Amino acid sequence: xxxxxxxxxxxxxxxxxxxxxxxxxxxxxALSYDPEDADSxxxxxxxxxxxxxxxxKAKDYFEEAMQCxxxxxxxxxxxxxxxxxxxxxxxxxxxxxxxxxxxxIDKARILIQKSLLFEIRCEFKEALEPLKEAKKYSYNxxxxxxxxxxxxxxxxxxxxxxxxx
Numbered sequence: 001x002x003x004x005x006x007x008x009x010x011x012x013x014x015x016x017x018x019x020x021x022x023x024x025x026x027x028x029x030a031l032s033y034d035p036e037d038a039d040s041x042x043x044x045x046x047x048x049x050x051x052x053x054x055x056x057k058a059k060d061y062f063e064e065a066m067q068c069x070x071x072x073x074x075x076x077x078x079x080x081x082x083x084x085x086x087x088x089x090x091x092x093x094x095x096x097x098x099x100x101x102x103x104x105i106d107k108a109r110i111l112i113q114k115s116l117l118f119e120i121r122c123e124f125k126e127a128l129e130p131l132k133e134a135k136k137y138s139y140n141x142x143x144x145x146x147x148x149x150x151x152x153x154x155x156x157x158x159x160x161x162x163x164x165x
Contacts, residue, residue, distance in 0.1 A: 009040050041061050042075040042078060076099035124157050128155070
């Protein structure tokens with residue numbers, strides 16, 4: 001990453017999501033310096049996914065970011081979220097499996113998304129397993145508390161057998 005491109009990427013990141021016009025201007029400058037910068041492409045994908053809900057366009061940017069740098073740690077979590085939001089569940093499942101193999105990635109967050117995938121499919125029992133596994137990879141109290149609340153929430157969605165009198 002060149003110094004100028006870094007400056008514009010960080011300026012775009014600093015403006016996201018509060019000032020989208022400034023963010024887009026800086027992001028376009030960053031991409032003009034290096035159209036294959038995975039972080040800049042990922043941020044553009046986030047804009048289309050999170051702000052404009054144009055998931056197909058967002059997927060194009062995320063795919064390009066992944067092609068430019070398959071070991072980028074920033075892209076998979078946002079790409080998975082985009083796929084889940086767009087109900088591309090099979091694609092999300094494949095990306096989750098791949099992301100868990102990337103050295104240095106935040107496995108707890110990826111496992112949370114794996115749990116969400118099962119939850120979307122109404123497979124609540126299966127949704128608990130990744131959350132329990134994520135506990136091994138949580139290294140702060142906030143994450144541990146979040147996982148505990150997610151487990152409680154998923155359990156509350158499971159149907160309880162009715163008692164016979």
